[in-house]
Amino acid sequence: MHANNLLLLLLAFVAAAFYVGRGRANHIAKLAGGSRQLHSLPDYHGHYTALCCGLPAVLLLILWIIFSGHVISAMVLDSLPAGQFLGDPGGRELLANKIANIAQGVLPKANQPAILVAAAEELNRLTQISRWSVTALASCVSLVGLIWARSRITPELRSRPRVEASIRYALFFCACVAVFTTFGIIFSVLFESLQFFQSVPVVDFIFGLEWSPQTAIRDDQVGSSGSFGAVPLFVGTLLVSAVAMVVAVPIGLMSAIFLAEYAHKSVRAYAKPALEVLAGIPTVVYGFFAALTVAPFLRDLGQGYGFSVSSESALAAGLVMGVMIIPFISSLSDDVITAVPQSLRDGSLAMGATHSETVIRVVIPAALPGIVAGIMLAISRAIGETMIVVMASGLAANMTFNPLDSVTTVTVQIVTLLTGDQEFDSPKTLAAFALGLVLFLITLILNIIALKVVKRFREQYE
Amino acid sequence: MNTSATFGVGTPSESDFRDTRGGDMSEIGLTKGHVTVGSVEIQAAKMTARGVNIFYGDKQAIHDVTVDIGKNQVIAMIGPSGCGKSTFLRSLNRMNDTIDGCKIEGDIRIDGEDLYSPKLDVVELRARVGMVFQKPNPFPKSIYDNVAYGPKIHGLAETRVDLDEMVEKSLRRAGLWDEVKDRLFQAGTGLSGGQQQRLCIARAIAVSPEVILMDEPCSALDPIATARIEELIEELSHNFTIAIVTHNMQQAARVSQRTAYFHLGRLIEVNPTEQVFTNPEHSLTESYITGRFG
Structure with a gap:
């Protein structure tokens, strides 16, 4: 059977x-x-x-x-x-x-x-x-x-305690599945990365300034060596994420403050879901919006003012990514701002503080740990975002801090290294795993910091 | 609805009248045309309320309240839960503005100035009429910053030294200085409940208000902390006008010079505290203070 x-x-x-x-x-x-x-x-x-x-x-x-x-x-x-x-x-x-x-x-x-x-x-x-x-x-x-x-x-x-215990074990088992999956992913990435580091030294990878992952199939081909310095990729990732955060943090935070503190109930009832719709748009849609609308617009705008803007600029990708991240920040910040007890607002207003003074001096400081945690989560989201940058930020591994240039990011390189027919034992493909590992470590650290901050916030108010 | 008053001075003839809360007013001796008994007006009034009605949406919480609040005196407001005493207190520094759908009719003045006139700056009003709340609500800042908050937003201190002095003076007057002088820069939320409430009082008096409103300031505190706050109220009453809402009748008797008794949104009686507790004029007041309801 x-x-x-x-x-x-x-x-x-x-x-x-x-x-x-x-x-x-x-x-x-x-x-x-x-x-x-x-x-x-x-x-x-x-x-x-x-x-x-x-x-x-x-x-x-x-x-x-x-x-x-x-x-x-x-x-x-x-x-x-x-x-x-x-x-x-x-x-x-x-x-x-x-x-x-x-x-x-x-x-x-x-x-x-x-x-x-x-x-x-x-x-x-x-x-x-x-x-x-x-x-x-x-x-x-x-x-x-x-x-x-x-x-x-x-x-x-005594059946009851036994059934009760079995429920506990069943739940524990389910929790284990999630944890073991995470470990499984980490180890698979880790082992491939170790294999990569056998052909490319760790130091060259982490501190190398040149990225050109083309390895030759035959020894006599030109440029057969390939160089795997990941710094340009991380600089690119950082640049795009920075642009995204510059867009998302102020707009997200301000809209959260407006929604939580100033907006009338009826406005809030419509504005909040409308803002959260942004979070539901598939990233690939943002991607072609960035590549086909924003990037050419920026290029033309730049030409008008005499700047040379690449048609696949970090700025375009970052701006659109920022818009994508706005609902993350606004939604999380709105939650923590609304969670600040009304008694604190009353206390401040009763001292003769204006509404804005109350928001700036009492509400925001009280909500700050939660807001910071939300921003941290948004940063890890920005660093890990792939689709927008694949479509809008280009493939050239330029080592630059100029947002008008074309840059490439870690995620874009992982995608290009692994798509298509590839040998799975060449440094070129294995490099993708090493990049993934470093990226994972970075977002992991950011998430841990965010969770720590959130925990501190909870301790303060409960 | 053909009920007769079991006690009180109201006339049961108006038995068709119903309170907006749904209670049958005639049963307990309240009538529509109720007039507050006792001495609502006094010679040296700091604040005056005349014919005040307060509504939450369609619901009327306060009916036609007229009372004076005497300068450098403590007036206690007592009454059963939900009788509107806190609502009335909050209208004295326009804290009801923050509540959606709250509407106020009538006339409230401080030193003859209309509180609800469009010309009045509510920020300035609240600096003159401070408030201490039921639950201690120190800001999540250091003790120093909590007290310095008011002087800072109102620009009362020219220099850091001025500010330090103001903070120390306020904490001393609130009887908290000796307990916190070595940890001024630690979080105000780390203090005990009673200390937090005294911190809130220090915060309120740091802007040198003329009137302090206290909304059940001791209800979240233990008896020792309560005694400490009561002493403080007694000391403060030499310089400040104080209106205190309390559920604790002994407290009202201990700290106040005048007592106002509220019942179902109406001010029933205002008289010198001693008289209210020994020889109340209105039978409802008597029923309340002797514990027949509340």
Whole structure:
């Protein structure tokens, strides 16, 4: 039986177990003189029975899914004569793949060596056996669990704490999935980066001033070396983010102050959602807005005043990114400003302070930690933003602080390094992982700072 | 609705009258044409209120209140919860302006100047009429900056030395100086509840107001801190005009020279404190102070 069907079968067993357990508990309760005589409510006994029925079988199924394929292919390979292996460790895997493909009919049997066809049939036979045996075993385990749990139900059985504990473990498991995924991503990026740092020294990467990741396919090609100095990329990222923050922080903060402190309720009811719509626009839309509207406009404007503005300027990308980030800052700041207790405003107004004096001297300082945290989150968002810069800021790794020039960012380079057909062991592609790692570390640090600041803010007011 | 007054001076004949709160006024002896008993007017009045009505939206919270607040005197405002005493207090420095839908009718004056005239600068008014709130609300700044806040926004201090002096003087008058002089630059929110409230009083008197309004200043404090604040009110009353709202009748009796009793948005009686607590003129006042309701 296929694993999915088996899972459905187990689900049916579990549902049955719940009703069996609850029925048994109800019966016992009736004998003992009402459900108050039970330690736990009948429902808990039902859940307990269901858990005893389902958990071991599901664990068994998971183990089987993980290991059965490896075990079976190892058995098949071991049955082959030793000479079939190509000698190197990869050969065994290739052979196993080939046999599996024959078995599944991906490779036609006709033009394959007879010994492999035989192995493929053996593989199919073993897989079949293993499926039926796991079906039988899992069903047995769940039935045994059901019967065992049912037999244990007595007025004294403490089902409630056990079910409660199982809920805790289930929640813990879900939390672990998120954390382990993060670690998985970190490690995959980390290992690729380490591989990269074997061909390019860390110091050259982090402090190098020239970025041209072209490596030659043949040794005699021109410019075969490639240089991987990431500084221009980080300067570019910094420049675009800085432009974005210059746009987003004042506008976002001011609009938050307006919405939270000055706007009439009816204005606020429309203005706040309208502002948050900005956050819902896909970044790719911002991207072509930047590339096709803002960048040419800036270039023409620059020409009018005698500046030479690149048609893919950091300014255009930064301006549009800033607009994208405005709702982040305004929404978060609006929340913290509204969270400042009214009593502080009253206190200030009662001293004869004007509304603006109250906002500037009392409300904003009180909300400052929260505002700073919002800005930090916005900065990490700006640094990690990809689509806008891919479309609007260009590919030339210029080492410049002039926003009118074309620059490239870390994210843009990662995209260009990894799109298209690439070898996955050249420094060129591995560089993308190293860039990703550094970028990740930077945003991680910013987020940690932001969380710390937010925590301090909470301690102050709760 | 054919009920008769169980006590009080009102005439039950106006039994068709209903309070906007939905209570049957005639039952407790209040009538539409109710007139405050006692001595509403006094010789040396700092502030005067004449025929004041206050509305929150359609709901009327204060009905036709007329009372004088005597110079360098403490007037206590007592009454059951929701009787409008805080609302009335807040109208004395226009703090009700910050509440949406709050409307005021009638005439309130300070030294003969109309509080609600368009010519009046509300900032200047609030500098003259300070306020201390129910819950201590120090700003999340240092103790020094809390007290220096008022003088700074009003430009009262020319130099840093002036400012230092003002801060010290205010903290001394609020009886807090000795406790905080070594930690002036620590956060005001780190003080105890009673200290915070005295800090708020110091903050209020730092701008040298003429009137201080106190809205249940001790309700969040323990008895010892309360006693400390009451002493302070007594000392301050030599130089300031004070209006205090309180739920604590002993407190009203201890700190005030005059007492005003509010009931369901109406001012029932204003008399010298001693008389209110020993020989109240109105039967509602008597019922309240003897604990029959409230």
